Amino acid sequence: MSIRNPVRLLAVAALLVCAAARAQDATFPVxxxxxxxxxxxxxxxxxxxxxxxxxxxxxxVDRSGVAQVVLRDRFAGPHTVRMAVDKAWTAVSFxxxxxxxxxxxxxxxxxxxxxxRPRVAAVGGGLMIEGGGSLLGGIGVSGAPGGERDDACxxxxxxxxxxxxEM
Numbered sequence: 001m002s003i004r005n006p007v008r009l010l011a012v013a014a015l016l017v018c019a020a021a022r023a024q025d026a027t028f029p030v031x032x033x034x035x036x037x038x039x040x041x042x043x044x045x046x047x048x049x050x051x052x053x054x055x056x057x058x059x060x061v062d063r064s065g066v067a068q069v070v071l072r073d074r075f076a077g078p079h080t081v082r083m084a085v086d087k088a089w090t091a092v093s094f095x096x097x098x099x100x101x102x103x104x105x106x107x108x109x110x111x112x113x114x115x116x117r118p119r120v121a122a123v124g125g126g127l128m129i130e131g132g133g134s135l136l137g138g139i140g141v142s143g144a145p146g147g148e149r150d151d152a153c154x155x156x157x158x159x160x161x162x163x164x165x166e167m
Contacts, residue, residue: 030063033129033136037161038068041129045141045157046071049149056143056153059084063135065092073143080142086119087126087140087150093119095135098126099147125150129158131165 038060049056050073057072057080067085090098094114102122105111115122124147126140139157141150 041157044160048156049153054144057084083142084140088138091126091138099124
């Protein structure tokens with residue numbers, strides 16, 4: 001037996017180990033918010049707005065921007081449903097709260113074209129939901145008078161579930 005065969009055997013083994021390591025890197029674990037958690041956040045946001053005297057719609061989307069929960073109060077305008085979902089989607093999609101996006105995309109700014117994209121809601125009321133160092137979803141509120149009031153309700157929704165999100 002020549003010395004080359006064991007060397008080849010070791011080289012093949014090394015390649016197989018490297019390939020196995022690469023295959024393991026092909027996937028990764030993802031943290032997802034449960035529907036129950038999304039519902040609790042939406043209910044808390046709705047309650048805050050009700051307590052403040054506002055009829056709103058609240059939407060919670062998952063980390064991919066897919067709606068998990070939509071709650072519309074009795075007298076919230078029909079436009080608020082789509083707007084709440086789009087605010088939550090925008091926060092997740094751009095990984096920034098929508099009030100910050102509104103400032104960054106003012107007319108004349110380099111990013112102003114973002115406002116022309118479908119579904120982008122560059123107004124207050126959409127916040128990212130984060131926990132344990134991960135983006136878990138977004139919450140959008142529409143119907144209060146002004147984005148800062150929508151933001152306050154969305155923050156109340158996040159606060160209601162924040163402890164359970166810090167994994």
